[in-house]
Amino acid sequence: MKYNRFIGAMQTTLADAIEMSGTGVHSGASVSITLHPAQVNTGIRFHILENNKVVSDIPADCQQVQNVTLCTVLGDDDGHIVATVEHLLSALRGLCVDNVVITINSGEVPIMDGSSALFVEALDEVGLVEQDAPRRFIKILKPVRIEEGDSYAELVPHDGFKLDVEISYDNDVIGSQRVELEVTPENYRSELSRARTFGFMDDVKQLWAAGRALGASLDNTVALQDDKVVNPEGLRYTDEFVRHKTMDAVGDLALAGAPILGAFKSFKGGHRMNYLVVQALLTDKSAWTYVDAPRIREHNDNEFSQAVMVN
Secondary structure (H helix, E strand, O other): OOOOOOEOOEEEEEOOOEEEEEEOOOOOOEEEEEEEEOOOOOOEEEEEEEOOEEEEEEEOOHHHEEEOOOOOEEEOOOOOEEEOOHHHHHHHHHOOOOEEEEEEOOOEOOOOOOOOHHHHHHHHHHOEEEEEEEOEEEEEOOOEEEEEOOEEEEEEOOOOEEEEEEEEOOOOOOOEEEEEEEOOHHHHHHHOOOOOOEEEHHHHHHHHHOOOOOOOOOOOOEEEEOOEEOOOOOOOOOOHHHHHHHHHHHHHHHHHOOOEEEEEEEEOOOHHHHHHHHHHHHHOHHHEEEEEHHHHHHHOHHHHHHHHOEO
16 A cells, blocks of 8 residues: 555545546446546536547536436436446445546446456555545534435434445344444445445346346455355355345435534435435434534534544
8 A cells, every 4th residue: 555644634545546447237338437536626527528528527426316226326317327336435435535537438337347356456555645624524413314114324423434234134054133333444345345236036037138247247246145255265245135135225315415513324325215215314404414524523422533534
């Protein structure tokens, strides 16, 4: 890693550009992306390329969400989309990257190995640099909750960034699993980033008929059949399934447009519930406020350090 010092109170961007390529898990198309350093207050933005020209500038923002079925899809009013953004957004938010422009020559971010680990490795390789502006957070002021049947997602006040994610499947391999984690860059790398997306072999034909999962393989997906893991290497974590859902949530919560200072909890959630609770939060202006890092540090330096320090 090329970090020369702690990065905490100030905004960050990449020390250099990152070029990556792979396959879209749903489209099956070859994709090339480049992550570029960006100026302060740029946020995270996707620039869609056609014939090497930028035809769309799409911010990673809740208002740009077009679809949340199986993956998170952003788009503009002209029909340009970028799908499966959640793993890349998760890596960026997990490592406290504030400003980056992502150019992409297709409509879907490459799936890589099905986790965010390869994005994390690339970010660690180039390193981050501090910028001359304080990091701005969305501070949760009161609980916001979304419910659908027995599923729910909520955001509540907390001095840090904490996730509590629980899943429950009628499957002997998965069953009920739960992860509770105060997210820091270090434990994001070790506890979440390597968790891969998963699916059921019985659903494959239906997904293919719907034009989905055309790029899925055992190289990028944990496949389950008859209550067994098909992948010969097995699982990376004993509870890899809920860790992946938690990693997804970090990416979906990035659609708030700024790092969240609060706690997130969900039960039997997913992309849709993650999106809906962010939307509900931003709609209720009394539920949140912007705070800059120096003010957080004055309030509680220890909690601030745990929440945002990159090491």
